[in-house]
Amino acid sequence: MDRIKTTTLNGAEIVIRCLQEEGVEYVFGYPGGAVLYIYDELFKQDKVKHVLVRHEQGAVHAADGYSRSSHKVGVALVTSGPGVTNAVTGIATAYMDSIPMVVLTGQVPTHAIGLDAFQECDTVGITRPIVKHNMLVKDVKDLASAMKKAFHIATTGRPGPVVVDIPKDVTQAQCEFVYPEEVSMRSYNPVRKGHAGQIKKAVQLLLEAKRPMVYTGGGVVLANASEKLREMVRLTGFPITNTLMGLGAYPATDAQFLGMLGMHGTYEANMAMQHCDVLLAIGARFDDRVIGNPEHFAQNPRKIIHIDIDPSSISKRVKVDVPIVGNITDVLDDVLKLLQDTKPQDIKAWWKQIEDWRAKDCLRYDRNSKIIKPQFVLEKLYEVTKGQAIITSDVGQHQMWAAQFYKFDQPRRWINSGGLGTMGFGLPAAMGAQMANPGATVACVTGESSIVPAADQDHQPQQPLHGHGAPVAAVLPRQPLLRVLHGRAARLREGDRGLRPPRCADREARRRRTCVAGCFQ
Ligand SMILES: Cc1ncc(C[n+]2csc(CCOP(=O)(O)OP(=O)(O)O)c2C)c(N)n1
Ligand SMILES: [Mg+2]
Numbered sequence: 001m002d003r004i005k006t007t008t009l010n011g012a013e014i015v016i017r018c019l020q021e022e023g024v025e026y027v028f029g030y031p032g033g034a035v036l037y038i039y040d041e042l043f044k045q046d047k048v049k050h051v052l053v054r055h056e057q058g059a060v061h062a063a064d065g066y067s068r069s070s071h072k073v074g075v076a077l078v079t080s081g082p083g084v085t086n087a088v089t090g091i092a093t094a095y096m097d098s099i100p101m102v103v104l105t106g107q108v109p110t111h112a113i114g115l116d117a118f119q120e121c122d123t124v125g126i127t128r129p130i131v132k133h134n135m136l137v138k139d140v141k142d143l144a145s146a147m148k149k150a151f152h153i154a155t156t157g158r159p160g161p162v163v164v165d166i167p168k169d170v171t172q173a174q175c176e177f178v179y180p181e182e183v184s185m186r187s188y189n190p191v192r193k194g195h196a197g198q199i200k201k202a203v204q205l206l207l208e209a210k211r212p213m214v215y216t217g218g219g220v221v222l223a224n225a226s227e228k229l230r231e232m233v234r235l236t237g238f239p240i241t242n243t244l245m246g247l248g249a250y251p252a253t254d255a256q257f258l259g260m261l262g263m264h265g266t267y268e269a270n271m272a273m274q275h276c277d278v279l280l281a282i283g284a285r286f287d288d289r290v291i292g293n294p295e296h297f298a299q300n301p302r303k304i305i306h307i308d309i310d311p312s313s314i315s316k317r318v319k320v321d322v323p324i325v326g327n328i329t330d331v332l333d334d335v336l337k338l339l340q341d342t343k344p345q346d347i348k349a350w351w352k353q354i355e356d357w358r359a360k361d362c363l364r365y366d367r368n369s370k371i372i373k374p375q376f377v378l379e380k381l382y383e384v385t386k387g388q389a390i391i392t393s394d395v396g397q398h399q400m401w402a403a404q405f406y407k408f409d410q411p412r413r414w415i416n417s418g419g420l421g422t423m424g425f426g427l428p429a430a431m432g433a434q435m436a437n438p439g440a441t442v443a444c445v446t447g448e449s450s451i452v453p454a455a456d457q458d459h460q461p462q463q464p465l466h467g468h469g470a471p472v473a474a475v476l477p478r479q480p481l482l483r484v485l486h487g488r489a490a491r492l493r494e495g496d497r498g499l500r501p502p503r504c505a506d507r508e509a510r511r512r513r514t515c516v517a518g519c520f521q
Helices: 011-021 033-042 056-068 082-096 123-130 140-155 168-172 196-208 218-222 226-236 267-275 328-339 348-358 374-384 397-405 426-436 451-457 462-467 483-492 507-512
Strands: 007-010 026-029 049-052 074-078 101-107 133-136 161-167 174-177 212-216 240-242 257-260 278-282 303-308 322-325 390-393 442-445 472-475
Touching (some): 007 011, 011 168, 026 426, 033 074, 033 101, 033 161, 056 082, 056 426, 082 101, 101 140, 133 140, 140 161, 140 174, 196 278, 212 226, 218 226, 240 267, 257 397
Parallel strands (some): 074 101, 101 161, 133 161, 212 240, 212 278, 240 257, 278 303, 442 472
């Protein structure tokens, strides 16, 4: 590690200098005793701005929304003990969706660690299963290199949140400040290039396919590989679907796009997944909401090619025929080179079949209804924002309507908690997205239950949004409480009266039996 600067600083100053070196614009945080020295230093400079939230969960979600919408690292700062435990949901949310973040946590002084000190918790232990990496920095001399490593690990390979736990006395202690220019770790060297032989095999399979299908997930968005994906799909003429996390990687308005797949996806996308003979999966993980039971999915014979940066994601739920580990942009670049001057099979018959499935118009709804349908609200939102808005959501039926009816033509415009499914994510994430994209229109599509943890209990958005002039619109399709659970409970209801959903909250709708959300009156 090369030295670039040497001067004596205390730990708190080192933290701020490291953030400056990394070009961090915003830190989303909430103060406490263990991080007071860091806060002192934060306010002595203005390169790194601080956004004060009202609850640590909101700080982490805001840093997360900032990252998802910008491809930059999100940074959060919380105090020890309860600060950390409040941040846990935000960290787990980011981890499930592979979002690059650095979470700085205060810790009790080193001499008090393990003694049940005031506001002490085992941050490294608690966060271990929900971070890409975490570390407790016990010596100020290790602080700069820990910070450098944190940013490096968060952003390389499969991205993810990294926690740096800093005891209070370490923020006071002094040492010579040396910010490493690069990081080398013997045990961490993520690959970029895919295996040439495997890529050749994959291209051969794609060229022989009579019923090909491309299925892509959040990995394509995270790798900024949308352009390469579009080139490849247009060159081959293959049908494509995106997961909930992958929306926007391929333009939703394009004819080759079959819509989202999975439990809340389109009929045509799910049928094409089931009946294809060659499936090209890119940056996706065959999760339970996408393919359901892997045993059922495996019943139809098909060859599967899987491109992913994370080898542990390959053949995890579904056995894959051609695994390719590597950075998606690099691998697609190699695939494109091999595809030039080749001719895929004639797949007209396959497209005819897909169009028959598509003709069922599975997302149709009553457009003549006197009551404004939530689907209509989402379509209007798309129209008035000309499809250019950044849309965040919470979790529930409104999330699925947004995914189905707002046509995302660009990546990083659709921001939702796909993996953990965290209610209360949407509004703070919108705040972060607005900070990362000052001129953009940002709308949070939410439900009346999800907005409560975000706006009422935590008071997360009000002051920070106003204080930083970040205008975020909240769109709340009117619907009875817990709509998504009504639907699910209704399906399970048969034979189990105990699961009968509660009465519709709207008296008039109950009387006329015309509930907007179609719930059981
Ligand atoms: C923190 C958290 N608690 C509980 C749940 C379980 N859950 C999933 S959707 C949902 C209902 C959401 O209701 P609302 O925000 O009104 O959305 P709707 O489905 O009505 O659109 C609940 C309780 C969750 N996802 N997250
Ligand atoms: Mg609701």
